[in-house]
Amino acid sequence: MPELVLELNGRTWTLDPSRSYALGRDPGGDVVIDDARVSWRHATISWGGRSWVIEDHGSTNGTFVQGHRVHHMEIGPGSAVYLGNATDGPRLDLSGAGAGAGAGAGAGAMAAPQQAHQAPAHQAQQAPAQHPQPHAPQPHAPQSGGPGRPAPQQQSPQHHAPQQHTPQAPHQGWQQQPPQQPHVPQQQSHGQQFAAQQPPAAGGPAGAPPVYGDRSPTTFHQFALGHVMRIGRALENELVVSDLQVSRHHAEFHATPDGRFEIRDLGSHNGTYVNGQPLPKSGTAQIGPSDIVGVGHSTFRLVDGRLEEFVDTGEVSFSARHLTVTVDGGKQILKDVSFGVPEKSLVAVIGPSGSGKSTLLKALTGYRPANQGDVLYDNRNLYKQFAELRQRIGLVPQDDILHKELTVKKALKYAAKLRFPADTSEQEREQRINEVLGELKLDIHKDKKVTSLSGGQRKRVSVALELLTKPSLIFLDEPTSGLDPGMDRDVMQLLRGLADDGRTVLVVTHSVAELALCDKLLVMAPGGSVAYFGPPEEALNFFGYSTWADVFSSFENYRDYDWAGRWKGSQHYQMYAADIDAVAAQSVHMPPPQQMRPPKPQGWGSQLFTLIRRYVSVIVSDRGFLALMVILPAVLGVVSTLINSDDGLNPGPRGPNGNASTILLILAVGACFAGAANSVRELIKERVIYERERATGLSRSAYLMSKVIVLGVITVLQGALIGAIGFGVREVPDEGLILGSSVKLELALPIMALGFTSMMFGLIISALVRTAEKTMPLLVMFAIIQVVFTGCLFTLNGQVGVNQLSFLMPSRWAVAAAGTTVDLNVLFPNQDDPGTTDPLWDHDAGMWLLDMGVLVAIGVALGFVVARLLRRHEPEVMRK
Numbered sequence: 001m002p003e004l005v006l007e008l009n010g011r012t013w014t015l016d017p018s019r020s021y022a023l024g025r026d027p028g029g030d031v032v033i034d035d036a037r038v039s040w041r042h043a044t045i046s047w048g049g050r051s052w053v054i055e056d057h058g059s060t061n062g063t064f065v066q067g068h069r070v071h072h073m074e075i076g077p078g079s080a081v082y083l084g085n086a087t088d089g090p091r092l093d094l095s096g097a098g099a100g101a102g103a104g105a106g107a108g109a110m111a112a113p114q115q116a117h118q119a120p121a122h123q124a125q126q127a128p129a130q131h132p133q134p135h136a137p138q139p140h141a142p143q144s145g146g147p148g149r150p151a152p153q154q155q156s157p158q159h160h161a162p163q164q165h166t167p168q169a170p171h172q173g174w175q176q177q178p179p180q181q182p183h184v185p186q187q188q189s190h191g192q193q194f195a196a197q198q199p200p201a202a203g204g205p206a207g208a209p210p211v212y213g214d215r216s217p218t219t220f221h222q223f224a225l226g227h228v229m230r231i232g233r234a235l236e237n238e239l240v241v242s243d244l245q246v247s248r249h250h251a252e253f254h255a256t257p258d259g260r261f262e263i264r265d266l267g268s269h270n271g272t273y274v275n276g277q278p279l280p281k282s283g284t285a286q287i288g289p290s291d292i293v294g295v296g297h298s299t300f301r302l303v304d305g306r307l308e309e310f311v312d313t314g315e316v317s318f319s320a321r322h323l324t325v326t327v328d329g330g331k332q333i334l335k336d337v338s339f340g341v342p343e344k345s346l347v348a349v350i351g352p353s354g355s356g357k358s359t360l361l362k363a364l365t366g367y368r369p370a371n372q373g374d375v376l377y378d379n380r381n382l383y384k385q386f387a388e389l390r391q392r393i394g395l396v397p398q399d400d401i402l403h404k405e406l407t408v409k410k411a412l413k414y415a416a417k418l419r420f421p422a423d424t425s426e427q428e429r430e431q432r433i434n435e436v437l438g439e440l441k442l443d444i445h446k447d448k449k450v451t452s453l454s455g456g457q458r459k460r461v462s463v464a465l466e467l468l469t470k471p472s473l474i475f476l477d478e479p480t481s482g483l484d485p486g487m488d489r490d491v492m493q494l495l496r497g498l499a500d501d502g503r504t505v506l507v508v509t510h511s512v513a514e515l516a517l518c519d520k521l522l523v524m525a526p527g528g529s530v531a532y533f534g535p536p537e538e539a540l541n542f543f544g545y546s547t548w549a550d551v552f553s554s555f556e557n558y559r560d561y562d563w564a565g566r567w568k569g570s571q572h573y574q575m576y577a578a579d580i581d582a583v584a585a586q587s588v589h590m591p592p593p594q595q596m597r598p599p600k601p602q603g604w605g606s607q608l609f610t611l612i613r614r615y616v617s618v619i620v621s622d623r624g625f626l627a628l629m630v631i632l633p634a635v636l637g638v639v640s641t642l643i644n645s646d647d648g649l650n651p652g653p654r655g656p657n658g659n660a661s662t663i664l665l666i667l668a669v670g671a672c673f674a675g676a677a678n679s680v681r682e683l684i685k686e687r688v689i690y691e692r693e694r695a696t697g698l699s700r701s702a703y704l705m706s707k708v709i710v711l712g713v714i715t716v717l718q719g720a721l722i723g724a725i726g727f728g729v730r731e732v733p734d735e736g737l738i739l740g741s742s743v744k745l746e747l748a749l750p751i752m753a754l755g756f757t758s759m760m761f762g763l764i765i766s767a768l769v770r771t772a773e774k775t776m777p778l779l780v781m782f783a784i785i786q787v788v789f790t791g792c793l794f795t796l797n798g799q800v801g802v803n804q805l806s807f808l809m810p811s812r813w814a815v816a817a818a819g820t821t822v823d824l825n826v827l828f829p830n831q832d833d834p835g836t837t838d839p840l841w842d843h844d845a846g847m848w849l850l851d852m853g854v855l856v857a858i859g860v861a862l863g864f865v866v867a868r869l870l871r872r873h874e875p876e877v878m879r880k
């Protein structure tokens with residue numbers, strides 16, 4: 001069997017085929033590489049029966065051959081392998097041993113052969129950083145109480161500020177607790193799992209370049225020069241991708257006869273991406289060997305004239321490097337946060353209130369990108385390639401992203417309709433919904449209303465909704481808040497299952513009961529820095545406390561303590577974060593906003609139609625709301641009939657008819673109340689849903705228009721009911737100004753239009769407030785102001801300032817329009833100055849049209865204001 005000579009930094013090892021060799025920073029390994037970019041257990045080299053093989057163990061920074069990241073690859077004499085960085089990482093040169101050595105058997109290798117098993121002597125020298133550091137800080141531990149007692153009273157800050165000792169040598173207050181062994185990073189098993197997935201073709205002959213930049217390909221496709229290869233979901237494509245995120249005919253690869261390669265988008269719904277940047281719809285781009293083309297969950301790359309495809313099945317590594325968020329005023333609310341996890345990981349983030357957990361979540365998801373640092377999605381820069389990668393991220397906010405009035409199945413149906421491309425069939429969506437329901441064990445609840453589910457089940461439905469599009473990364477913001485301990489465990493076990501099934505899951509939580517289910521725990525310290533990152537079972541020992549309550553009290557009591565410095569001086573840092581931290585911090589240069597926008601899977605009209613249907617379903621399923629919608633205007637109309645007016649809305653015997661103006665006042669106020677009450681909670685109550693859907697491609701104007709149309713129709717009908725009752729029982733003039741003998745309709749139209757404009761004002765309140773409770777006082781204030789400015793209580797015309805202000809009030813124009821029909825200048829003459837009349841009330845068809853026109857124009861203008869206000873509640877990256 002051929003021996004292989006490995007050369008690294010001037011040292012050589014002759015590798016024996018009968019055993020394998022562990023490479024990494026671990027001092028117990030065979031080849032110890034003291035470089036922070038190299039993982040603790042980075043890779044192994046072993047004889048594979050046919051050739052030598054290097055296997056990466058899910059290292060954070062990767063193993064590279066000829067510039068390509070490899071996971072499992074045959075190597076041989078002449079191969080050069082870089083660890084941690086493709087160009088300047090530690091380089092392993094391989095050559096043959098003895099007479100049979102290949103060309104690469106260097107003189108150095110022959111001159112100083114050293115058996116690998118002799119290595120430990122120098123390994124110890126090579127890895128000084130791995131030894132426990134005597135000055136490594138360690139927190140305070142109880143002084144008098146035993147391990148079973150919580151931390152005792154603190155006496156003085158100097159004495160009680162976290163003490164310094166290593167996890168291996170806990171404070172003597174903890175001597176009954178066995179010292180924790182350093183946790184072996186879990187990359188090994190993941191790496192092995194990944195290697196097992198590789199197609200046999202991936203490795204190729206010894207020394208051949210790997211076929212994909214990040215991983216080995218799932219498959220590859222040959223295509224000849226001059227040919228076209230169309231990609232899509234439909235079976236008639238040359239390259240069929242069974243992914244609902246992909247359009248039926250999505251894109252085309254062209255191999256031009258002169259040897260160039262092009263990708264052309266075919267008007268796809270979710271877009272085609274080159275190196276993470278979207279191609280214009282139906283646009284074309286030339287591609288070279290270093291370009292990565294993204295279509296749905298697949299990425300393609302050209303290697304030696306063949307097309308390699310890598311399908312993202314969810315097993316992606318994820319890391320953050322030096323994330324720093326600075327707010328206006330220069331204050332840093334997130335400070336230099338770095339951590340990384342291999343695929344299939346469940347990570348929990350805990351920390352005291354205000355420690356930056358939500359800020360971190362926003363930075364990791366790209367909702368509010370950090371000012372400095374990188375987020376790496378399987379080693380692809382999330383910020384730079386956000387347009388493409390955002391589709392692989394699922395986010396479950398703290399509040400449910402569901403319309404609670406709908407059944408589980410219906411809620412998922414509308415979500416699928418909005419998130420999947422327009423060309424997906426009902427059957428395809430239904431199938432995916434059933435898959436997700438089955439996966440999350442929600443089948444038995446599918447016909448129940450979301451309101452009737454328990455808190456844990458509701459969270460499950462929110463997760464199901466996010467799973468529809470098969471995200472690889474799932475973030476959850478406090479999914480267990482408000483749940484009892486049993487449900488807390490259920491939800492955490494669900495997340496554990498999601499990770500085990502091949503996804504990376506990160507959960508921000510306040511609950512510490514089920515942390516043991518996680519692979520890694522990130523503890524944030526006050527001020528937004530990392531206090532700990534590593535296995536959850538080692539965390540309490542790291543802090544030197546027996547309960548999390550003690551740790552959090554310590555955070556609270558020593559807010560100014562350098563928790564980040566303590567973390568960075570620890571051995572855990574060396575084991576779990578130093579390699580990620582070793583790369584220098586980068587400033588964030590986000591692509592221009594137009595390249596950050598999510599694709600719109602559905603056209604504007606289609607979104608509008610779906611939103612209207614969903615909104616109508618929600619309203620119809622809420623019987624109480626339906627009943628109120630009829631009762632409120634009916635009561636307001638009936639109340640107006642109590643006003644005694646023998647002459648109705650006609651002039652009295654001597655001309656004036658004060659009751660007529662009172663009737664108009666009551667009907668106008670009724671319309672104001674009904675309209676504004678319909679809409680005042682509408683946006684605030686589904687703000688979280690809007691925010692999430694907006695990030696997945698929902699059109700702001702389609703959303704707003706759906707509200708305006710549905711609420712507009714309801715409000716106008718209510719206005720008609722108020723008018724029908726209020727004017728129906730009254731004497732009115734024989735002839736109208738516009739509609740001839742349909743005088744009552746002519747009078748009802750301003751009331752209906754006033755309802756609509758008030759409804760728009762209600763939307764403004766709803767978009768403005770931070771909590772639903774604030775809507776009621778504002779609604780009352782709006783209605784009272786409208787009463788004052790109708791012009792029916794006192795004369796507005798001639799009152800400088802007040803009259804001009806009244807022009808902004810919808811009720812002023814609505815009463816004026818009705819007033820032109822009934823000739824209000826006669827019924828309610830100016831009492832201060834009997835000779836003058838209000839020009840807005842002139843008994844004239846042109847004035848009726850003007851009054852109505854201004855009233856509707858105010859409503860439309862309010863619509864633009866609402867759109868502007870809605871923008872404030874969108875993820876930062878969406879505010880265009």
Ligand SMILES: Nc1ncnc2c1ncn2[C@@H]1O[C@H](COP(=O)(O)OP(=O)(O)OP(=O)(O)O)[C@@H](O)[C@H]1O
Pocket residue numbers: 327328333351352353354355356357358359360
């Ligand atoms: N836009 C902002 N401008 C200024 N300060 C901000 C801004 N956003 C957040 N902060 C501050 O940053 C700190 C971290 O906030 P963050 O919401 O991320 O904390 P948290 O750990 O999620 O808290 P909680 O557990 O209470 O939700 C807080 O002190 C907060 O007041």
